[in-house]
Structures are given as structure tokens and as C-alpha cells.
Amino acid sequence: MSGTTSLYSASFAAQMLTTGSGNIDEDNLSLEEVYNIIGAKAAIPNVATTGIYDLNNLWGLDNSYSENNLASGHFRTLQEALGQDANSNTYFCSYNGSYVARSFQSGTTTIYKNGSSAGTITSARGTLSLASLVVGDRISSDKPFVFYHSTNPGCQGAYGGYMGYMFATRIDRQTITFFIYNLDPDNDITYVILYTATSDANVTSMTSVSSGTISGGSYVTFGGTATQGNYYILTSGLTCCVRGNMPSTDVVMMYPMTYEILYGWFSGNGHTFSVNNAVCARTNSGGGNAIFGRNVENQSEEICSISSGNSVTYTSDGVSTVTGGSYFLGSATAVYNEDFPESGAATLFAAESQADGNGTEMTSFTSATAHGRICISGGGAAWLAFVKTGWSGSAQQYPSYGDVIMRFNSSGTYQESLPFSGNNTTVPFLSSAYFGNGSGTGTSANAGDFFVCNVAVQGYQDTDASDKDETNMIMTNVTDNVLPVSTAYTIYAYTSQYEGIASSTDACGEIGTSYPIELYSPSTSMADGIVLFRDTAYLTPMGGGNLYYKTGSGRTFSRLKISGEGRVSDTAAC
8 A cells, every 4th residue: 555544534535425524523433434335345245244344445535645636536526626636527438539528617628638638628618629549548637527429429438426336237238348447546456246137136146247456547347248137346446437338328427336315317217226335244234225216296116125234235127106208308216215314324226227218328326416506518419307406496486496407508608497397295305307309309408508507406418419328417516717797687576575466467567666686697688588596606596486577777667577496587568
């Protein structure tokens, strides 16, 4: 080892990756708990359980290690000013060929290939061509960017922000290759891939199909294999993984197994995986938590029913109630441990979608720590779907409001907006928004279009109208030099509580100028379809309650209707 790993630092990083919180008790740290929450040394069958938790296996999580700024990279979203080697700003090439890097921010974004500058992007949503990349190339930046294959934009490689120790996926079509990247630049780690053909039952014995050592900063592959069944990957160090028939068939940026609530779509169907954590492996007891799905329509079902103790997995190869429909038009779903309120719940799980209705692609469910306010469609998309935690909040009235997501073109010009919808009334709450015609055709985003939400979301897209590759969108919360400049507007309310009026015909005559509200919009003109916010960061929409307000000055006034998400409609001169 090249240094001493700090338990405090590893604990801090593990919590940042899984809960978004850095509030840990420095006087009551548990190495076992770190292993539990990060998914290390899980209770996988046929892997020797020694009961020893090696702090050095958490080296990649050590925030006290400053070389290459690894200390700053423990996020599941794109970051700013963390250094070009931060895992959260890194992609790994998984298919030889030409790629594109596209920036988020104005100013200079430097793109690095294997640690050396590959060029710069000097404008917001600008691009840099990266020719002749090969598998294993590490593409990174000190600022947010997206990375995708030039002709198959659904091929994004492996994303370092989806880092972990335990992964799972299912093969039931295509010839698939696995790519496992060691995120520790200096230290070798071990890995094992285990296989079972059995689904929808507890499995206590699996076949090792690949194992060995991954050198520091390097990678290994397994496949291609067309053998149908369920595959579990366990590593001794921090890794990120991608699988697929590259570049455009069943490519999945794999998300690590976790105890956190996961959000996504099962589309036409999908798969769910479960395994007990490290303490269950050591004690051969505990775990056995059922894994459920609940969709935005408040439908639910038990998906996995795993036994307690060590050396057991349970894979569900389909769902019956919480399917999401073709092209992600239907219900988004939250997948959760039955003990999800409890930190460090003993059963880990993962989920993936399949069968959106065209093409041959899959996506990963993600936790809230991978959600962000902003994302870019690098190569354009036929449809885009967004899921967030929490109720939709429709028809809210000031000071309450609903949530809204906006689309801008690559130049930052406002295009359109959508509210979030969902009727689930039971935890975990979730809601969704959808851009598309519901048929998987047409163009709902052009290359470089970007999306801004007032809250954190996970985005999915069917990249490129001809390619038909649904894929995870990599999110960010960085807003500096990204958000369009706001335009200020003054509107007038009907009451001192800033309420509107229900009647469009009465709005002009009954509303005076006694109750002004200063609002802001990314649109430079007042018109149907724009969104009004109470702040310039676009965090707090004006909750208009679908009522009418008035705007203007002197003798020139107009009425406007404002939704609970601040969306303007029915503008007309008084």
C-alpha cells in the first residue's frame, strides 16, 4: 500500500456516496458499518467469508489521500473545480472509436485523456472531438461534461461517479462483455464474477465465471458471453462497471448495489438483484429484507424475497405490477428495502430496465445521490424521462409550489417546460415528467439541448432518433455559468397573500396594483409557456394555483394564468 487509510475519511466518503451527508460521529466509527453501507464484502455465495475487514480495501475512499485529488471525487454527480482526476468527473472508454466531449459551462473546459490534456472547449455546450480512443482510456475534466460515441451516443463508457464494490446484472439476450475499471491508480484489487441461471428464488451456490487481479488504474473484461442468467460482481476495491454488446446493444452503465431507495423505470420489464451485506457474511445472520417496488400511481409489489444470512442471492427477472410501459411513457418506480428508513439496512439491491419498445437497450436505476438539477442531451433524443423523489405538488398556491423542468437549446434559449406528475400517496414518494410523443419517434431534444429542474432528478433519454438507445443521463448540480440569465417581471396579485383570481374575465378589472410580486424567468419575453420563479437561481417557482394575475404598467396591462409550477398560460391583453 502507498499510505495509511483513514477510517474517518473512508466513513465520510461512504456517506457522501450513499446519503449525501457528511455528518458522521468521529468518536463512534465502525469499519464494519462502512463496509455495509458501501456494499463491500457482501454475502455473496461461494466467496470465502473470513470475517476480516481490511481498512486498506477502502483506500479508494480515503479523503485524506490528496494525490490526484481523489479526496474530492466521492460524488455521484458531475462536479466543478475538483481536479481532473476526481472520479465523479471521469468516464472510461469501453469501445474503440471516435467520441465527443460536450461542456456544460461557459468559459474554458479542459478535457484530459489518461491524465494529459486532449484539448479545450471554450463555450457553453461546446464540443471537443476525441478520435481513435481505445478501451480503457480515461477521459476526465475539472468541470462537468458529457462523453459519448460520435455515431452511437448511447455508448458513454463507464462513469466513475457510479463507483462501488458490488454490482449485478442479467443477460437474457445478446452477447455481452463486462468491463470493470479499478479506480485506485496505485493499488491492485481483486474481483470475482459469479453466475446463476436461477431467478425468482433464493440461490446459495453460484458459479465463478471469472476472477483475478486488476492492476492499479487498469481494467479487466469478461466475455463476450451469450449465456443467459444473472451475474454478480464483487471487488475488493473501488470500481466502476459497464456491460453490453458495444456500441449500441444492451449497454448498461451499471449502478452499484446499495441499501438506498432506487429510482427509474422498469419500462416493458426489468430485473432486480439482492444480496445481504458484510455483517451478514461475517455472522451468517441478519438481512433477509424483502425488496419492493412502488410506482407513481401508488401501485406496489414485492419483487425480491431473499433469505437471511450469508451466501445467498435473490434475482427477480421481471415485474408484474410496476412496469413502466413502452418508451418510458408509463409509471416511474421506486425500488426499496422494506427497512429503507434504517441506515445500513442489511440487504443490498440493484435494479435495471429492459424492453422500452424499440432498439435493444437497458438502463440502471439510481439513488438520490446520483440525482442533479441539470443534464445535457449530447447527441439529441427521441424522448426523455425524468424522475424525482417526492410528491408532484401540482396546483400549489403561493407560497407553496410544484416542481418544474425546463428545456433549453445549446445556446441557452428557453424552449419548453413540463410539470411533474404522480399520484402515489405512500412512501417512498416519487413523481416524473416526460418529453416525447409516447411512440418513440420524432425529436424531443436536439444535440446540446440541456434541461434544468428546480430540484434534483434522474434523467433518461432515447439517444438519437435513429439509434434508439435508451441510457442514463449523467447529472450535475453545478449552476455557475450554466443557468441562463434571468429577466425580471412584476405581476400583480388579487390579495395581500399573493393569491390570484379564478375568473379570466375578472382578472383585468378586479386586480389592481396594490400587491406586486417581483418574479424572474429565463425567458426574455412574457408569453404562454414561460416559467416564473421567485429567485434568479430557478429554485422556487411561483405557485400560482392555476389562477389569474395581471402584469403591465400605465394603461397597458395583460392577464396571465400561472400554474402551481409557475408555468404561464392564457396571456391576453386587458
